[in-house]
Amino acid sequence: MRHADAIGEALATIVVRPARAFVTSLGIAVAVAWFVVALGLVSTANSQVAAAFTQRLATQLRVIQTRPGPVPAGDPFPADVQRRIDAVDGVVAAGVYWPLRLAVPVVVSAGSPGAGASRPVSSVPVVAASPGFLSAAGIRAGLGRRYGDWAQAHAAQVCLLGSAAARSLGISALRGQPSVVINEEACVVIGIFTRAVRQPSLLGAVLLPTSTAQVLFGPPDLGAGARPAVLIQTRPGAAQVVARQAPYVISPTLPGQFGVAVPRSPQGLRDQVTATLDDLFALLGWVSLAIGILSLANVTWLAVAERAPEYALRRALGARRRHVALHVLWETAMLGLLGGLAGASLGVAVVVLVARTRHWEPVLAPLTVLPAPLAGAAAGALAGLIPAIRAARIAPARALASSAAA
């Protein structure tokens, strides 16, 4: 028997029962449609995902000491670190900061410094931050003003309150010169900031100059987790370049002691998100394909039983076991192909429809759509494997035996 004839026989069998063929190939069609929709929507959503990542994320660097340097404890950064980093092209602002771990909670006093304590509040974190850090973190004073280089140079006992911290400390205005008592040391509140664009968590903190913190509370206590860091705000796109230069600028002799936390580029983030989506969709696709194959295999298994006399007749007319098995395989492969065609068409339609309703640009790779019918045919052949073996086992004697039965 030639392959063209085998295909012809399979097609003839399908054509005489179009409704059965439709129902049988439905499972494969749904699975293939799912694959096309999943892959199509992922590629369509790609550009949308990219747009969701703002440039802001890619312009912040954080430098910390990752290996012990020559100074065993305290601030590992040189005193003029801010000036050094500002000199790098692409840097907008930079500054040192570290959280203070203090034994005595923050206490607020309404009067002038040292005028007696009132409510103690323990939940307010205190952060030492250089003036450059305020710019790098995008802190804008809503009331009063930020401290600047003068306060830093003279270790002035001043501080800034985040709006949330101010609320919990009971300070709503700067009139009467409120001050905050930190670890028995009073600092005058010179401003309350309502926005910290790039470090929103600071809205709940008290900030004071790093020089003041060093004078009042000593160098940062590394053991308590108060690790100093340099925050650098760069121009869009400059983050990667600045990240490579920063360790050398801070310490030309021992750049290796610093690590730079580089924000993942939008490309990397997008790839990651896409890969996650791909995995999820692909898993569901494989599951539905498995269901499609199983249902086709099941229907074919029953059909082989129903058509046993026909296969016996074909055997009696000269067909070999192989021929009968090929009939079944070609038939299921054809059904898979039809299912694949229908599924691919349906999938493309769904992708275009979804993209249209979301005002997206539908993106479909030819590599997704074109092999879909072939994948359906392969799935169909796979489904036909066991029924084909069953059909090949039908004894030709059944052709005459059923005469006694009929």
Next chain:
Amino acid sequence: MRQPSTLELRARPISPAVIELHGIGASYPGPGRRSRRGPRHRQHCLAPAALSGVDLAVRSGEFVTLTGPPRSGKTTLLSVIALLLRPVAGSYLLNGIDTSMLGDRDRAALRGRQMGLVFQPPHLLPARSALDNVALPLLYAGIPGRPRRSAALDCLDRVGLSGQAHRPAAELSAGERQRVAIARALVTAPGLLVCDDPTAGLDAGQAAQVVGLLTELHAAGRTVLVTSRDQLAAAYSSRCVRIGGGGAETNATG
């Protein structure tokens, strides 16, 4: 020479005995085994009767009728002769070839080329045209589409059904279906025609037509072996073999 080599086979001088059976014993697989493989409704059907110790020789050019009461083993014997069933005992020589030595593939080839089978009921593919049905054995012989169809058309013409060639088998009358089945048996140009009860279920006119066709083919030089429950076919045959209870064989010349 576009015709298949079967023609040459037929033209070759063959041994006088086309079929030689010696002490054949055969039975169909038991119902338990069959129900496992087949659809459920077959469980309730009776398997054809078993045979034991059957001897039979059919010479070339004979018209032999096997008769006997229902469940006497006619169909079982025919299945053995048609190489559809392997006997459990005895030997079977087809054209001098010992078939017990042959594998499944060779048996299929012999069955396809040296004999034409007519079943009862005729077992056509109901949705396919008469032409497709007749052409089916040639498909498995590996004959390409165009010569296959022209050979099938010739055979349909021979049984007087060339006008119905493109009608689905399901639309044909019982007599026409039987003639299509005979055309299908002829399409490989076999020397031996094996028919299981070809007149069953036909009215007298249709039956006479079918028997007429068979005698015509016999006259053209074919060896014909039929089973029959009635005496119609027996009346035309050169020899009538009666199969009695259990499979012992009695010969009678018709």
